[in-house]
Amino acid sequence: xAEEEEAVAAARETSLQLPVSTDYKRPRSKKVQELPILERxxxxxxxxxxxxxxxxxxxxxxxxxQEAQGTCEYAVYVQALIxxxxxxxxxxxxxxQTCAILNPQSSDNLKQVARxxxxxxxxxxxxxxxxxxxxxxxxxxxxxxxxVCYMYLKDFKNASEQLNYALQLNxxxxxxxxxxxxxxxxxxxxxxxxxxxxxxxxxxxxxxxxTTLGLLYLKLGIYQKAFEHLGNALTYDPSNYKxxxxxxxxxxTHGDFDVAMTKYRVAAYSVPESPPLWNNIGMCxxxxxxxxAAISCLKRANYLxxxxxxxxxxxxxVHLTMQQYASAFHFLSAAINLQPKMGELYVLLAVALTxxxxxxxxxxxxxxxxxxxxxxxxVNLNYAILLYNQGDKKGALQQYQEMxxxxxxxxxxxxxxxxxxxxxxxxxxxxxxxxxxxxLVWTKPAKDMxxxxxxxxxxxxxxxxxxxxxxxxLGQAMSSAAGYSKSIQLSTGGSRQKPPSLPxxxxxxxxxxxxxxxxxxxxxxx
Amino acid sequence: xVLDMDPLFLAWSYFRRRKFQTCSELCSEILEKxxxxxxxxxxxxxALTEIVYVDEVDVDQEGIAEMMLDDHAIAQVARPGTSLKxxxxxxxxxxxxxxxxxxxxxxxxxGFVRPxxxxxxxxxxxxxxxxxxxxxxxxxVSSASGRYVRLGxxxxxxxxxxxFINLSRxxxxxxxxxxxxxxxxxxxxxxHENDVKNALELAALSxxxxxxxxxxxxxxxxxxxxxxxxxxxxxxxxKSALKQQDMVDTFLFLTKVxxxxxxxxxxxxxxxxxxxxxxxxxxxxTGIARIYEEMNNITSATEYYKEVLKQDNTHVEAIACIGSNxxxxxxxxxxxxxxxRLLQMGVYNCQLYNNLxxxxxxxxxxxxxxxxxxxxxxxxxxxxxxADVWYNLxxxxxxxxxxxxxxxxxxxxxxxxxxxxxxYNNLAVLELRKGRIEQVRFFSGYLYGILCMFRxx
Numbered sequence: 001x002a003e004e005e006e007a008v009a010a011a012r013e014t015s016l017q018l019p020v021s022t023d024y025k026r027p028r029s030k031k032v033q034e035l036p037i038l039e040r041x042x043x044x045x046x047x048x049x050x051x052x053x054x055x056x057x058x059x060x061x062x063x064x065x066q067e068a069q070g071t072c073e074y075a076v077y078v079q080a081l082i083x084x085x086x087x088x089x090x091x092x093x094x095x096x097q098t099c100a101i102l103n104p105q106s107s108d109n110l111k112q113v114a115r116x117x118x119x120x121x122x123x124x125x126x127x128x129x130x131x132x133x134x135x136x137x138x139x140x141x142x143x144x145x146x147x148v149c150y151m152y153l154k155d156f157k158n159a160s161e162q163l164n165y166a167l168q169l170n171x172x173x174x175x176x177x178x179x180x181x182x183x184x185x186x187x188x189x190x191x192x193x194x195x196x197x198x199x200x201x202x203x204x205x206x207x208x209x210x211t212t213l214g215l216l217y218l219k220l221g222i223y224q225k226a227f228e229h230l231g232n233a234l235t236y237d238p239s240n241y242k243x244x245x246x247x248x249x250x251x252x253t254h255g256d257f258d259v260a261m262t263k264y265r266v267a268a269y270s271v272p273e274s275p276p277l278w279n280n281i282g283m284c285x286x287x288x289x290x291x292x293a294a295i296s297c298l299k300r301a302n303y304l305x306x307x308x309x310x311x312x313x314x315x316x317x318v319h320l321t322m323q324q325y326a327s328a329f330h331f332l333s334a335a336i337n338l339q340p341k342m343g344e345l346y347v348l349l350a351v352a353l354t355x356x357x358x359x360x361x362x363x364x365x366x367x368x369x370x371x372x373x374x375x376x377x378x379v380n381l382n383y384a385i386l387l388y389n390q391g392d393k394k395g396a397l398q399q400y401q402e403m404x405x406x407x408x409x410x411x412x413x414x415x416x417x418x419x420x421x422x423x424x425x426x427x428x429x430x431x432x433x434x435x436x437x438x439x440l441v442w443t444k445p446a447k448d449m450x451x452x453x454x455x456x457x458x459x460x461x462x463x464x465x466x467x468x469x470x471x472x473x474l475g476q477a478m479s480s481a482a483g484y485s486k487s488i489q490l491s492t493g494g495s496r497q498k499p500p501s502l503p504x505x506x507x508x509x510x511x512x513x514x515x516x517x518x519x520x521x522x523x524x525x526x
Numbered sequence: 527x528v529l530d531m532d533p534l535f536l537a538w539s540y541f542r543r544r545k546f547q548t549c550s551e552l553c554s555e556i557l558e559k560x561x562x563x564x565x566x567x568x569x570x571x572x573a574l575t576e577i578v579y580v581d582e583v584d585v586d587q588e589g590i591a592e593m594m595l596d597d598h599a600i601a602q603v604a605r606p607g608t609s610l611k612x613x614x615x616x617x618x619x620x621x622x623x624x625x626x627x628x629x630x631x632x633x634x635x636x637g638f639v640r641p642x643x644x645x646x647x648x649x650x651x652x653x654x655x656x657x658x659x660x661x662x663x664x665x666x667v668s669s670a671s672g673r674y675v676r677l678g679x680x681x682x683x684x685x686x687x688x689x690f691i692n693l694s695r696x697x698x699x700x701x702x703x704x705x706x707x708x709x710x711x712x713x714x715x716x717x718h719e720n721d722v723k724n725a726l727e728l729a730a731l732s733x734x735x736x737x738x739x740x741x742x743x744x745x746x747x748x749x750x751x752x753x754x755x756x757x758x759x760x761x762x763x764x765k766s767a768l769k770q771q772d773m774v775d776t777f778l779f780l781t782k783v784x785x786x787x788x789x790x791x792x793x794x795x796x797x798x799x800x801x802x803x804x805x806x807x808x809x810x811x812t813g814i815a816r817i818y819e820e821m822n823n824i825t826s827a828t829e830y831y832k833e834v835l836k837q838d839n840t841h842v843e844a845i846a847c848i849g850s851n852x853x854x855x856x857x858x859x860x861x862x863x864x865x866x867r868l869l870q871m872g873v874y875n876c877q878l879y880n881n882l883x884x885x886x887x888x889x890x891x892x893x894x895x896x897x898x899x900x901x902x903x904x905x906x907x908x909x910x911x912x913a914d915v916w917y918n919l920x921x922x923x924x925x926x927x928x929x930x931x932x933x934x935x936x937x938x939x940x941x942x943x944x945x946x947x948x949x950y951n952n953l954a955v956l957e958l959r960k961g962r963i964e965q966v967r968f969f970s971g972y973l974y975g976i977l978c979m980f981r982x983x
Contacts (some may be wrong), residue, residue, distance in 0.1 A: 299856060330890065
């Protein structure tokens, strides 16, 4: 919706300005001989119209139309424009149609009729009228608008044809943007990038184009180029919200939290109520191990966007790290309610449940995760650890093998995947414990297996020495399981890299939020 | 034989024990016997005054008439930060309206309802009249017509055989000569009869008789002028009174004048001057805090409320305001402590439990949340309160991701108060998430209707 409106607004601007000035001249030059009296006040109407003095303008138009019995084209035209500005699209359409009848030779009138139809959402009718207009006079605007109409009708072939033709006639940023958007709708990111590249060549200082191109590169994982373009955008406009957010999240992924924070600080001034921004700030704090601040920021983000499961996911993660398992459980279950198809959420939920000593439900949660997440070996590893700790060696072995299978698959598909070292270590320990350590899938040579085994067996005294935070009793009650479960959190933390970069597409959430301005709980007066 | 007490002494005793009705009856008896007994007459006037006495210092709400026919405003369009009329011209410090909800008039919600919390003026006369008189937005047509008239008629009821003193036949000049009678008489005319014109006349004569040296008469003159809407004259009198004698009351009255003149900065200066004379005076501190809050400068307001609490640690208004401020600045745990303190002090109502419930939820103390809300529901006094509690429960439901429960909660809020605009909005958002555009149109249609009704911004 928002995009559509944006496009409409942008296109309206271009289409509004052109006809006014031309129309102003046209009646004078052409019709002066035929109807000198009827057209004599056109200059006045025009003057008031461009001064935005619509009330006076309407009054004059009314007089003029009474005098001319409704045949004064320019007066009707301006009246229709005013109606459109007032949001009365249907009325303005009717008046433009009158104009077209009064002067059928003018392509401007037809264009306005089509524009009104477009605004009413009648794209097919609009296309017909545009085609009629094109017969009279072919120009950039008609082609562009035809392209947009085709795009909304999902006729991408014709759309790209028309938009490209428009580009041939005349290069405009807006056409580039529409063409890029169309390719994105098609799902053809490469083509979209091509278009935006050309657009950036044409107008290298347009920050919107630069940012979009950067975001596209980011989507494809070409970080170097993405960063380059986002950086360019930021040099032209240091407070560009989208670019800051995207660049910041890239820095965050590389662990450069302080720089990211300074970037976010700039953005927080211009957009203090953006949920993704607060989410990313929260995850910055998390990365710097300032957990209380992280929770505070994430909660604000959640307050601003209560339906965003990514924020809830992060909140759950931070609470797990803080060993506040009940809170973590609540946030994670809320996230699952909003997004039931995400395996990682179930893993985190299971970890929370394990720590709350609800083993049955933890197992069920793992089952769900395994069935949803088909590629991530982490899920199986965690499940295997839980089963092993429960004494179910058989089940653990099964999960372990499944994990190995997945790891192999990932290795086959791409050569240079790097696994989290913590996860590798954990898996090795696990393999040793299950006595399947010989056929390791990891690249590491299976040296000093024995010392590792000793480590696992001696893990019990180790955990007791560790500071366990607030729930000491709980921690001590757990036997060697504690050694594992503690590192489980950390190993699931391997997926931590993901959340901060998840919400980096800033335009994802703009849609829903516009209507939600008062979506805040109220503490009543007392 | 029973020894009768001296009736006048008995009347005095009744008066001191605040049995004003008996006191005035006794005085009537004495006056029947000896109509010129000045002591009894004076006592009776005082007793009658005490029955209807209202503390004038307490904030009163500006009526529509005063607001629209206000010719004291210095600038039509005040600079931001210098006026109470423009909501939303935050001078920093306060959270944005997206974080902290606002009232119908566009001010941030405070923690405590008082007459002026609804302020924020409508732009035009037309708009002011169109604003519906619901419980949320009730604003009297004029401040003189509401409370004062009722007080005036009350005086008629207490004395069935006509008024105690016939003002039109009173020789005010004569009474002005007698300082011992005139003060009681003035208070009687001002509070009981509510006849500001005669009161003003008496005050003017008396202050002249006292050779303009009695600060008390000047304050009374100022009160009369204020009531009549002659703010500049009132200001002059109060200032002159302050020159002679520093009084907390006078400072507060003068502040009221400045607020009516829409000069919050002058009011603040004055109150701070007052604090120099009366260090750490609670009423002055509260006054400053209230003005800061009205000006949307929440940080400073909180500072002063904290100062108030240092002096008077059972000040309900201060505790409530600080609590709500903590809640809206993402510190529900601390807010919870303040609200618990209120509970310990014996405040026991729907709003408090509602706030406790919300704080518990956002501070992740889930075990207490629902029981608090349950208690809030059972304590709710009217439908609006029930609706608000359900509305908040809807938010809790959203917080745990249960959109069906949220939907039902918002519906219940609407069932109890069918112009709850926020609930309509949130229902529309929920429908949008489900992708049911028709329903969204339906709810947003309602919402639009309500917004038109309230003329929000």
